[in-house]
Amino acid sequence: PLKLFSFMCLVFLISLEIKEKMSKVVDDPGAPTSAPLAHRIKWTYITKEKTAQILVATKGKISVATEYLDRVTLVSYPQVPSDATIEITELSSKDSGTYRCEVTMGIEGSSDNVDIQVQGIVFHYRAISTRYTLTFDRAKEACVMNGATIATPAQLQAAYDDGYHQCDAGWLSDQTVRYPIHEPREPCFGDKHNFPGVRTYGIRDVNETYDVYCFAEKMSGRVFYSMSIDKFSFYEAKDQCVKLGARLATTGELYLAWKDGMDVCNAGWLADRSVRYPINIPRPQCGGGLVGVRTTGFPDEHSRYDAYCFKG
Incomplete structure (x- = not known):
């Protein structure tokens, strides 16, 4: 199994x-004896x-x-x-x-x-307000709300080994705060100075505030992109997905869709009221030529964008 x-x-x-394929052999009394082959x-x-x-x-x-x-x-x-x-x-x-x-x-x-096929993806998550506002408990809740769980140190290390780079300190499941750096620069030296690696602040008080690293394992459905000439406000985007027999996708679901190859150069609403889009084919007009899940943050709910829906 x-x-x-x-x-x-x-x-x-x-x-x-x-299963060993052993032929039936007739014993030969005159044959020399030998140890069985390993x-x-x-x-x-x-x-x-x-x-x-x-x-x-x-x-x-x-x-x-x-x-x-x-x-x-x-x-x-x-x-x-x-x-x-x-x-x-x-x-x-x-x-x-x-x-x-x-x-x-x-x-x-x-x-x-x-x-x-190794499944799952680690992603950095920031609250709707601003950088470094999540306590340890709120960090865990934020991951769950986005279709994920808080990442373990081993999962972040594996993501780093795959090339993941993020200069933002975030909670992990063991109550430590870390971030992965491949190209050290002055604001991101951490405890390793000029050397690449996963930086750590060690175990922190649960009431301190940082971002969080989440881990999404797999989807039991699919993410799809929905557009309109006039685009949607946040609540119109929610209604649009419902009309299509779906709901707004979570951030974790969009990351998994991106990992599976989804590539759309148009920003769309997600369930946490963030606006993001997945890029697998780099081009200058789509996130500055970088691949990944690009974000425009958390715009006003009346702003108009397309939508990313999830259907189970």
């Missing part, structure tokens, strides 16, 4: 039952661009590729020499792909592929 957890630094198990287990990671070896196990020894050291193990080997189950930790989206397992014993062998 395959047990897959989300993005951003949770554990998954890839379990494969490899199983050889090999795991590789396959993408369109390359095939990379993860590990090879034989004769009770395991050789793990440098990239996977400290985050991949054979669960039952060598106690069960034919068990090819592996466990990989600290997942990020770059781990999505095809994993191939090969088990051989002498000239007999079996193999299978497992397709893995």
Whole structure:
């Protein structure tokens, strides 16, 4: 069975039952006796661009590729020499792909592929008022209201490893305040000075105020864009989505839609009264040539924009 957890630094198990193909052999009393052949287990990671070896196990020894050291193990080997189950930790989206397992014993062998899609996305969230206004409890509530949960330190680290960069301090689930920086600059040095990495303020009092990092795992529906020549006020946008058998999408749902490839160069209302739009194809007129979920903030509710709806 395959047990897959989300993005951003949770554990998954890839379990494969490899059935040995053993031929029936008639005993030859004159044949020399020999020790049974040991199983050889090999795991590789396959993408369109390359095939990379993860590990090879034989004769009770395991050789793990440098990239996977400290985050991949054979669960039952060598106690069960034919068990090819592996466990990989600290997942990020770059781990999505095809994993191939090969088990051989002498000239007999079996193999299978497992397709893995790492789910989930971490996003920064700011309250409707202004920067750094969320207590710890309000931060958790803000994530839930936006179709997400407050991110864990491991999830933020995984997002950083995937290239996430944000110079805004935000709450995490362990009551710490952190932010990920790849290109340090003076306001964003934090505790690492000129070095890239996830900055931390450590554990903070729950009544202090910051932004928050949320984690959205998956959707049970789809986000779609609705437009009008005259556009909509916030409440007109809500009514428009209802007319279409849907509701205004949350910020977390729009981030998940963006991760799945949604690209619309028009700002639209979301359920929290923010106005945002998802860009996957960079162009100057759409968010300055940057990809991501772009935002215009929280305009007056009578301002006119399009709408992003969600249908379950």
